[in-house]
Amino acid sequence: MKQVFQLPPWAISTESTLYNKTGSWRNYRPVYRNRIPPCNNACPSGEKIQQYIDILNQEEGLYKAWKLLTQDNPFPAVCGRVCFHPCENSCNRSDYDEPINIHTIERFIGDIGLNEGFKWRLPRVNKKYKIAIIGAGPAGLSCAYHLRRRGYQSTIFEADNKLGGLLSQGIPSYRLPQDIVQAEIARIIKSDVKIHSNTAIGNEYDFDKLLKEYKTVFIAIGAHKEKKLGIPGAEHPSVIPALEFLYQLCAGKRVKIGQRVGIIGGGNSALDAARSVLRLGKKPIVIYRRTENEMPAILDEIQEAKEEQIEFVFLAAPERIIIRNNKIVSLECIKMKLGQADKTGRRQPIPIKGSDFKVGVDTIIPAIGEEVDTSFIPGSFLKVLDDTVSTNYEGVFAGGDAVTGPKTVVDAIGAGKKAAHLIHCYLRQVCLPVGASEKPVVFEDLNTAYFEHETRIPSGKLPLSSRLKTFAEVYQGYEKPQLKQECSRCFSCGVCNKCDNCFVFCPDMSVNKRAGKYEFDYDYCKGCGVCVLECPRNAIGLVQEER
Amino acid sequence: MKFTIPQEENMHPGHLACPGCGGALAMRLALKALGKKTMVVLPACCWSIINGPFPYSAVKVPLFHTAFETAGSVSSGIKAALDILGKKDITVLAWAGDGGTFDIGLQALSAAAERNDDFIYVCYDNEAYMNTGIQRSSATPWGAWSSTTPAAKEEPKKNIMDIMVAHRIPYAATASVSYPDDFIRKLKRAKDIKGTRFIHALVCCPTGWKCSSEISIKLTRLAVQSGIFPLYEVENGLKYTLNKPQQISPDNKLIRSYLGAQGRFANLSEKDTKKIVADIKSEWLRLLNKIEGNICIKQ
Missing domain, CATH: 3.30.70.20 (Alpha-Beta Plaits)
Structure with a gap:
């Protein structure tokens, strides 16, 4: 011791x-x-939005971001321009200050991909399987791409000579320049997809023959058949359906219209037509039977149309086209009031008796919606099953506007992706889950003490004065510093x-x-x-x- | 926003703090700020327990356990001894709870501050004698339950910052572990000043405040945001600077959510709550007056 x-x-x-x-x-x-961020959850084509913004924030390179983005959507430059961005509507940041400008970020990544010529690395084609796709619109092309990603080669049949469906036939170039559309389509075609343009199924090629030859078919024909206006005088040649009008414009043709053009409808086609008329130097008047709040057009476009001072006549429905000396002189309308909400949640318009009034126009562009035309399928026809893609025909799938009625570009792209997945499951006889269905992160889940208030960075935009005379693109997108700043606002919900x-x-x-x-x-x-x-x-x- | 706190870790896990202890986090951050060349002087307080039983220690620096009332005098002595040994680069850190500062150690602290002895004194204030059984101290706020005030404490909290500022020491500041960047900045700033430096840090004690452990950081953040515990610095007893001013406003709703989350305030009536809100608002105005007083000094 x-x-x-x-x-x-x-x-x-x-x-x-x-x-x-x-x-x-x-x-x-x-x-x-x-956890699932709300933006990813809301995207119909399942883009991993939070993830590619994070790649940009961590400065891991634009190629990596592009690669991740195009895993789900082969059309980033297109969607960055025309998508109605449900991602932004669901963005948790909108409960704090303003949502992230996701579509402009997407557009930047898409444009970089085109400018730099980014390429996919795809698996080798498995020649064993033959797949036909009817329609080279966003749904068909998306399906072809997603099949190609899985190693399948497909053959697309397109009735028109131009590929892209609505993208190249119905959206004016001040919203979506054609060179962007064609470049993104070309990238898909180049990845080894076969194309038969000018080949309408039913006319040039029989449906039964197609089915025999290919065994697996995806129908993505879109919804092109214009609904009829159905009022007296609607057969007059100065009544030009909106899609027809936009198609001619996109094709670079001149369309004869008068000085005052009445556009009937409140959807995107109506506003596209109205803004195009304005750019042709004529006066558009949009006539819609409900109010601005019920307009189905995307919010950005409504705002821009208002900025461009397009005249709106709300709560009015056309009754009769008044023709004198074989010329349209005016459109007789009846005033409406809003009644009860219907199944879709929109309030139904009810005519007010005796409230007729006239709108002085000399040309009328109805834009009251489109329908699907399945007349080429013989005999009994297609019934789409519960998963919205499979049909009652063995080996036949269908998707996009053809099934859902007119919806949006990104919905069609999503449908193509889903079809590719189900076709893969069908060919290999396996059952793989379509996607996770977890609850996305909501605003209340976040701890906002660590976020500063920062305003959303708007996309560059042509000044009003210079955009009314031309079809030049209105939005100019981001420069790199703006991109960085906007990406840094992302909450990265749940990740x-x-x-x-x-x-x-x-x-x-x-x-x-x-x-x-x-x-x-x-x-x-x-x-x-x-x-x-x-x-x-x-x-x-x-x-x-x-x- | 990303914190830029030093990565160096001068503390071990395995210490005996309760889950969610704000005091344990305070020490961890303080040692990150001050580095290895630090000696800790520890009077009786929660940390006497947290540091572990003999022969174990939770910190990677020398730590001296001393009697309850002696943090000030022992720190003075250790600093003098270091000076004699010529070890000028060692920071002496007195680390005391509210009992050892507001009550028992006040005399020794006051004397050391009056001599302007060269050490940093951190009072980690959890507003009662927590490790001995939650007895009230003079830091316990008005209206709070404690085991010795079973209804509610009837006296207001002592304003220790005013006492220390009155000593005209070179640096006095309030700090909160809910704002780690600010906390570390203040300790680093204190390290570079000579003389007695005093830091008053409000830390949550989930055990004594009767709240769930995960809201520990949230509560002290609320205390800052609601104006209950504003973050400010005082130089030489005169120059007041308010930190994070954009975050602070004596807000009725925030004060109520601070009080409502803690079991020790469960006995408050609506009248009591109103009194607390009014008191916080008048204290806040008093602080603002002192800050505005800076302008007079400048002239």
Whole structure:
């Protein structure tokens, strides 16, 4: 035994508390988990939006972002321009200040892809399977691309000489320049997809013959048949259906219209037609039977039309076209009021008796919607099953506007993607899940203490004065610094973006950073849950420990 | 936003703090800011327990356990001894709870501050004697439950910042672990100043505040945002600077959500809550007056 004078003057600790595995105190265990961000969840073509914005934020290169984006959507430059961006409507940031300008970011990535000539690395074609696709619109092309990604080559039959369907026939170039559309289509075709243009099924090629030859068919014919206006005088040659009018414009042909053009309808076609008329130097008047709030057109386009001071006549329905000396002189309308909401949630217009009035026009463009024309399919016809893509014909699938009625470009692209997936399952006789159906992150899940208020960066835009005379594109997109700034606003809902909060706030030093990833040290984590609450994006969950 | 705190870790896990302890996090951040060349002086407080039983220690720097009332005097002594040994680059950090600062250690602290002895004194204030059984201290706020005020405490919280500022020490600041960047900046700033530096850090004690452990950081953040515990610095007892001003406003709703989340305030009546809100607002105005007083000093 040591003598008193040999001992130190007081007790000195020689060991660390590492001996004490405080993990045994824990009732709950924190776990890193990635949840579905609302933007990804809302995208009909399933783009991983949060993920490509994160790639841009981490400066991992535009090619990587482009590659990820085009995994789901081969048309980023197109969708960045014309998509109605449900992603932005669901963006959690809109509950805080303003949603992320996702479509302009997408457009930037798409444009870079075209300018730099980014290419996909695709698997070798498996020649064993023959697949036909009817219609080279967004749904058909998307299906061809997604099949190609899985190693299948397909043959597209298109009735027109131009590919792209509505993209190249119905959207004016101030919204969507044709060279962009054609470049993105060419990229798909170049990836080894066969094309038969000017080949309408039913006329040039028999449907039964097609079915015999190909065994697997995807019908994506869109909805082109214009609904009839059905009022007296509608047969007059100065009544030009909107799609016809836009088709001629897109084809670069001159369309004879008068000085005052009445456009009937409130959808995108109506506004496209009205804004085109304005650019031709004529006066458009949009007549719609409900109010601005019920207009089915996308919000951006309504706003732009208003900016361009297009005249609207709301709550009015056409009754009769008045023709004198074989010329249209005016359109007789009846006033409407809004009644009860119908199944779609829109309030139904009800005519007010005796409220007739006249709108002085000399040309009329009805844009009251389109229908599907399936007359080429002989005998009994197509019935689409519950999953919205399979049909009652063995090996025949259908999708896009042809099934859903007129919807949006991105819905069609999504339908093509889904069809490719189901065709793959059909050919290989396997059943793979279409997608996860978890609950997306909502605003209340976030901890906003770590976010600063920042305004949304708008896309560059042509000044009003210079855009009314030409068909030049209205939006100019982002420059690189703007892109960076806008991407940095992303909350990254539900997905860790390495903000360090869990590491910083852990009172027990139980969050380790290894190779850019975080790990919990369950030997010492006491399960206090501070990291769970302080994670700004809800990417950490708390699970009860099993005892 | 990303924090830029030092990666260096000067503390071990396995310490004995309760889950969600704000005091444990405060030490971790403080040692990150001050680095290895630090000696900690520890009077009786929660940290006497947290640091672990003999022969173990949770910190990677020398830590001296001392008697409850002596943080100020022992720090003075250790600093003097270091000076004699010529070890000028070692920071002495007195680390005391609210009991050892507001009540028991006040005399030693006041004396050291009056001599302007060269050390940093951090009071991590969890507003009661937590590790001995949640007895009230003079830092316990008005209206709070404690085991010795079973209904509610009837006296207001002592304003320790005013006491320390009155000593005209070179640097005094309030800090919060909910704002790690600000917390570390203040400790680094204190490190570069000579003389007595005082930092008052409000930290949440889930055990004594009777709240769930995960809201520990959220509560002290709410305390700052609601104006209950504003973050500010005072140089030489005169120059006041308000930090994070955009985050702070004495807000009725925020104060109520701060009080409502804690079991120790469960006994408050509506009248009591109104009094607390009014008191916080008048304290806030008093602070603003002091900050505006800066202008007079400049002239």
